[in-house]
Amino acid sequence: MSEDRHKLVSRDAPASLTLHRNLPLENACDVVVCGGGPSGLGAALAARRGALSVLLVEGQGQLGGMSTSGLVAQWLGGRSDDTRRWVVGGVFRRLALGAAEHGCAVIPTTNPNEKYQVHGWHKGQNEAGIPLDPFTLAGYLDDVVDEAGIDVLLHTQAVDVCVEDGRITHVILFNKSGLFAVPTRAVVDATGDADVAARSGCEFVKGRPEDGLMTPVTLQFHVDNVDQDALSEYIHKHDSPRFRELVAELRAAGEWPFDYEIFISVQLLEKGVMMINTPRLVGIDGTDGRSVTEGMIRGRREIYRLLEIAHKHFPGFAHARLKAIAPCLGVRETRRIVADTMLTVDDLRQGTRFEDTIGYSAYGWDLPDPKRPSYQPMWEGVAAPVHKVKKKPVTPIPYRIMLPQPVRNLICPGRAVSVERDALGPLRVMAPCFAMGEAAGQASQQVIREGVDYRDLDVSRLREELREHDAIVDWEN
Numbered sequence: 508m509s510e511d512r513h514k515l516v517s518r519d520a521p522a523s524l525t526l527h528r529n530l531p532l533e534n535a536c537d538v539v540v541c542g543g544g545p546s547g548l549g550a551a552l553a554a555r556r557g558a559l560s561v562l563l564v565e566g567q568g569q570l571g572g573m574s575t576s577g578l579v580a581q582w583l584g585g586r587s588d589d590t591r592r593w594v595v596g597g598v599f600r601r602l603a604l605g606a607a608e609h610g611c612a613v614i615p616t617t618n619p620n621e622k623y624q625v626h627g628w629h630k631g632q633n634e635a636g637i638p639l640d641p642f643t644l645a646g647y648l649d650d651v652v653d654e655a656g657i658d659v660l661l662h663t664q665a666v667d668v669c670v671e672d673g674r675i676t677h678v679i680l681f682n683k684s685g686l687f688a689v690p691t692r693a694v695v696d697a698t699g700d701a702d703v704a705a706r707s708g709c710e711f712v713k714g715r716p717e718d719g720l721m722t723p724v725t726l727q728f729h730v731d732n733v734d735q736d737a738l739s740e741y742i743h744k745h746d747s748p749r750f751r752e753l754v755a756e757l758r759a760a761g762e763w764p765f766d767y768e769i770f771i772s773v774q775l776l777e778k779g780v781m782m783i784n785t786p787r788l789v790g791i792d793g794t795d796g797r798s799v800t801e802g803m804i805r806g807r808r809e810i811y812r813l814l815e816i817a818h819k820h821f822p823g824f825a826h827a828r829l830k831a832i833a834p835c836l837g838v839r840e841t842r843r844i845v846a847d848t849m850l851t852v853d854d855l856r857q858g859t860r861f862e863d864t865i866g867y868s869a870y871g872w873d874l875p876d877p878k879r880p881s882y883q884p885m886w887e888g889v890a891a892p893v894h895k896v897k898k899k900p901v902t903p904i905p906y907r908i909m910l911p912q913p914v915r916n917l918i919c920p921g922r923a924v925s926v927e928r929d930a931l932g933p934l935r936v937m938a939p940c941f942a943m944g945e946a947a948g949q950a951s952q953q954v955i956r957e958g959v960d961y962r963d964l965d966v967s968r969l970r971e972e973l974r975e976h977d978a979i980v981d982w983e984n
């Protein structure tokens with residue numbers, strides 16, 4: 508599949524306009540990183556530590572991607588389930604520890620006597636996650652990239668590229684200044700949606716092979732003033748962290764109007780402040796402007812309705828107050844590039860080892876069904892779900908899944924990497940996205956210094972350089 512360029516197509520009247528414009532040229536840089544989420548931050552920081560000139564371009568008003576703009580306020584996949592070992596090191600571990608030191612994250616342990624207790628969850632991967640305060644995290648990230656000497660443009664979209672002889676020569680950006688072009692030697696597409704790869708004419712796929720449908724989106728929101736003692740008591744008594752039984756009762760009574768059958772609440776830094784990861788909207792395409800608009804509007808409507816129901820029926824939520832609704836839709840899945848290689852479910856089942864491993868994920872299968880938003884096709888059982896396909900606890904990430912074809916100076920870390928669809932679950936969470944971004948940024952140093960293509964660089968040297976920066980590229984399961 509590839510997208511037509513320079514076309515604004517209305518649904519009813521397909522038509523196109525050829526646009527010729529002279530655009531202002533900005534200063535040239537070594538690398539343009541498009542997208543300032545986990546993968547873009549990892550990439551920009553790793554490229555910059557090698558003294559490359561880096562322009563980091565972010566469509567929203569703050570860095571952090573889903574963790575700030577999407578209010579997805581916990582970094583998962585970076586520590587072992589028992590919380591004893593870091594599985595993702597390097598930039599991710601430094602930022603997590605730095606954010607905790609600055610009071611915008613906590614590093615939980617499973618010790619019940621320690622400060623953080625995940626009310627709403629009481630076992631498993633969420634203790635291993637790193638809960639965040641997205642509002643102060645945004646300021647911390649501003650300082651980190653500023654100190655690193657990275658040139659940043661916020662509220663700026665990467666809208667197009669110029670490609671010559673299989674290489675991107677310019678990235679076309681848009682912000683309040685209008686359209687302009689940045690000459691560059693390499694590009695990191697960290698948009699999560701492979702926007703740059705798609706606009707460069709690279710191959711990609713989207714959604715399920717049989718019908719192209721994608722997993723539901725969620726507009727996240729935060730509440731405060733939750734009585735967590737009441738909440739925790741209910742959850743532990745009923746062993747029901749997602750309120751499935753209560754939701755079923757409400758549905759039977761005609762009081763639950765939504766497609767999903769769960770209510771997920773996660774404590775953030777303070778007791779009583781919670782992230783609600785629940786409105787799950789089917790049929791939204793995160794790469795379609797109209798569909799994203801519909802997702803925001805439907806999402807907000809459902810949040811207000813959901814909160815009314817929670818006030819009335821959910822233990823601990825009687826006086827919960829809406830603290831914030833994400834300014835950006837939470838999109839779990841869109842394009843996946845078709846790279847030199849693809850990480851498959853079978854690789855994870857068999858524990859395949861890769862010579863070009865550049866990082867790991869400690870997360871499991873997690874890609875809700877496009878039509879049944881509370882159902883996980885890779886799990887079985889509801890009360891105590893187990894993985895249908897057994898995999899090792901820690902998943903390796905090969906470098907080559909980040910290389911879109913055929914553009915040679917483009918690399919694509921993060922959520923849009925080349926995986927068999929169900930293998931996206933372990934990789935799409937944020938710690939592994941930081942790891943992929945860091946590898947892409949480190950790789951950019953060889954690309955710029957030695958004039959090689961991303962696919963031709965010396966991968967064992969890349970792995971060695973990552974080790975020198977405390978990234979974890981070796982793991983025994």
Ligand SMILES: Cc1cc2nc3c(=O)[nH]c(=O)nc-3n(C[C@H](O)[C@H](O)[C@H](O)COP(=O)(O)OP(=O)(O)OC[C@H]3O[C@@H](n4cnc5c(N)ncnc54)[C@H](O)[C@@H]3O)c2cc1C
Nearest residue numbers: 542544545546566572573583665698699837838921922937
């Ligand atoms: C509802 C939901 C819940 C989730 N829960 C968790 C969780 O609890 N823990 C966890 O670790 N992960 C979770 N995830 C997954 C995780 O948040 C994402 O998969 C991850 O953030 C992807 O990282 P990324 O860097 O690839 O993309 P993003 O985090 O999406 O960052 C991409 C950035 O690029 C910007 N951008 C996009 N297009 C352009 C463009 N054309 N020009 C300029 N900028 C652009 C975006 O504004 C964004 O800031 C969740 C995801 C969702 C949607």
